[in-house]
Amino acid sequence: MADKKDKTAPTPPAAGHVLDELYRTVLSRKGGDPESSHTARLFSRGRAKIAQKVGEEAVETVIEAMAGDKDKLAAESADLLYHLLVLWADAGLDPAQVYAILEGRRGISGIAEKKSRKPD
Numbered sequence: 001m002a003d004k005k006d007k008t009a010p011t012p013p014a015a016g017h018v019l020d021e022l023y024r025t026v027l028s029r030k031g032g033d034p035e036s037s038h039t040a041r042l043f044s045r046g047r048a049k050i051a052q053k054v055g056e057e058a059v060e061t062v063i064e065a066m067a068g069d070k071d072k073l074a075a076e077s078a079d080l081l082y083h084l085l086v087l088w089a090d091a092g093l094d095p096a097q098v099y100a101i102l103e104g105r106r107g108i109s110g111i112a113e114k115k116s117r118k119p120d
Protein backbone atom coordinates (compact mmCIF):
# COMPACT_ATOMS: atom_id res chain seq x y z
CA MET A 1 0.00 0.00 0.00
CA ALA A 2 1.36 3.42 -0.95
CA ASP A 3 2.45 5.84 1.74
CA LYS A 4 -0.13 8.62 1.99
CA LYS A 5 1.18 12.14 2.52
CA ASP A 6 -0.80 15.27 3.31
CA LYS A 7 -0.59 17.09 -0.02
CA THR A 8 -1.93 20.29 1.55
CA ALA A 9 1.03 20.69 3.91
CA PRO A 10 3.87 22.80 2.49
CA THR A 11 7.35 21.35 2.38
CA PRO A 12 9.31 23.25 5.02
CA PRO A 13 12.75 24.68 4.27
CA ALA A 14 15.68 23.00 5.97
CA ALA A 15 15.27 24.35 9.50
CA GLY A 16 18.97 24.22 10.38
CA HIS A 17 19.82 26.20 7.28
CA VAL A 18 17.26 28.94 8.02
CA LEU A 19 18.28 29.15 11.68
CA ASP A 20 21.97 29.23 10.79
CA GLU A 21 21.39 32.11 8.36
CA LEU A 22 19.35 33.98 10.96
CA TYR A 23 22.06 33.38 13.58
CA ARG A 24 24.69 34.89 11.24
CA THR A 25 22.45 37.91 10.71
CA VAL A 26 21.95 38.26 14.47
CA LEU A 27 25.72 38.12 15.03
CA SER A 28 26.25 40.79 12.38
CA ARG A 29 24.03 43.17 14.38
CA LYS A 30 26.05 42.80 17.58
CA GLY A 31 27.59 46.20 18.33
CA GLY A 32 25.36 47.85 15.74
CA ASP A 33 23.30 51.00 16.11
CA PRO A 34 20.41 50.39 18.53
CA GLU A 35 18.48 53.19 16.81
CA SER A 36 18.47 51.40 13.47
CA SER A 37 18.40 47.71 14.43
CA HIS A 38 16.01 45.91 16.78
CA THR A 39 18.62 43.18 17.25
CA ALA A 40 21.31 45.72 18.14
CA ARG A 41 18.85 47.30 20.60
CA LEU A 42 18.33 43.92 22.27
CA PHE A 43 22.10 43.43 22.61
CA SER A 44 22.50 46.93 24.07
CA ARG A 45 19.95 46.17 26.79
CA GLY A 46 21.95 43.22 28.11
CA ARG A 47 21.52 39.52 28.63
CA ALA A 48 18.94 39.78 31.41
CA LYS A 49 16.59 41.74 29.14
CA ILE A 50 17.23 39.36 26.25
CA ALA A 51 16.46 36.38 28.49
CA GLN A 52 13.32 38.13 29.74
CA LYS A 53 12.23 38.59 26.13
CA VAL A 54 12.77 34.87 25.47
CA GLY A 55 10.51 34.13 28.43
CA GLU A 56 7.82 36.52 27.19
CA GLU A 57 7.90 34.96 23.73
CA ALA A 58 7.73 31.46 25.24
CA VAL A 59 4.61 32.43 27.18
CA GLU A 60 3.04 33.96 24.05
CA THR A 61 3.83 30.76 22.16
CA VAL A 62 2.10 28.67 24.83
CA ILE A 63 -0.94 30.97 24.76
CA GLU A 64 -1.27 30.59 20.99
CA ALA A 65 -0.78 26.82 21.25
CA MET A 66 -3.69 26.66 23.68
CA ALA A 67 -5.82 28.98 21.52
CA GLY A 68 -5.44 26.61 18.58
CA ASP A 69 -4.62 29.11 15.82
CA LYS A 70 -1.79 27.51 13.84
CA ASP A 71 -0.83 30.71 12.02
CA LYS A 72 -0.47 32.65 15.27
CA LEU A 73 1.37 29.72 16.83
CA ALA A 74 3.79 29.71 13.89
CA ALA A 75 4.36 33.47 14.21
CA GLU A 76 4.98 33.30 17.95
CA SER A 77 7.26 30.28 17.47
CA ALA A 78 9.30 32.28 14.96
CA ASP A 79 9.57 35.14 17.48
CA LEU A 80 10.66 32.70 20.16
CA LEU A 81 13.35 31.13 17.96
CA TYR A 82 14.64 34.57 16.92
CA HIS A 83 14.96 35.76 20.52
CA LEU A 84 16.57 32.46 21.53
CA LEU A 85 19.18 32.97 18.81
CA VAL A 86 19.84 36.50 20.10
CA LEU A 87 20.33 35.04 23.59
CA TRP A 88 22.71 32.38 22.25
CA ALA A 89 24.70 35.04 20.35
CA ASP A 90 24.93 37.22 23.44
CA ALA A 91 26.17 34.25 25.47
CA GLY A 92 28.66 33.19 22.80
CA LEU A 93 26.83 29.91 22.27
CA ASP A 94 27.10 28.56 18.74
CA PRO A 95 23.94 26.79 17.54
CA ALA A 96 26.15 23.86 16.50
CA GLN A 97 26.57 23.06 20.20
CA VAL A 98 22.80 22.74 20.60
CA TYR A 99 22.47 20.78 17.35
CA ALA A 100 25.16 18.36 18.57
CA ILE A 101 23.25 17.73 21.79
CA LEU A 102 20.05 17.12 19.85
CA GLU A 103 21.90 14.83 17.45
CA GLY A 104 23.29 12.88 20.39
CA ARG A 105 19.77 12.35 21.66
CA ARG A 106 18.47 11.07 18.32
CA GLY A 107 16.94 7.64 18.62
CA ILE A 108 16.98 7.72 22.41
CA SER A 109 13.71 7.61 24.30
CA GLY A 110 13.02 10.89 26.07
CA ILE A 111 12.34 8.95 29.25
CA ALA A 112 15.64 7.07 28.99
CA GLU A 113 17.51 10.27 28.16
CA LYS A 114 16.14 12.08 31.22
CA LYS A 115 17.02 9.13 33.47
CA SER A 116 20.62 9.20 32.18
CA ARG A 117 21.17 12.82 33.25
CA LYS A 118 23.18 13.51 36.37
CA PRO A 119 21.11 14.97 39.21
CA ASP A 120 21.64 18.68 39.84
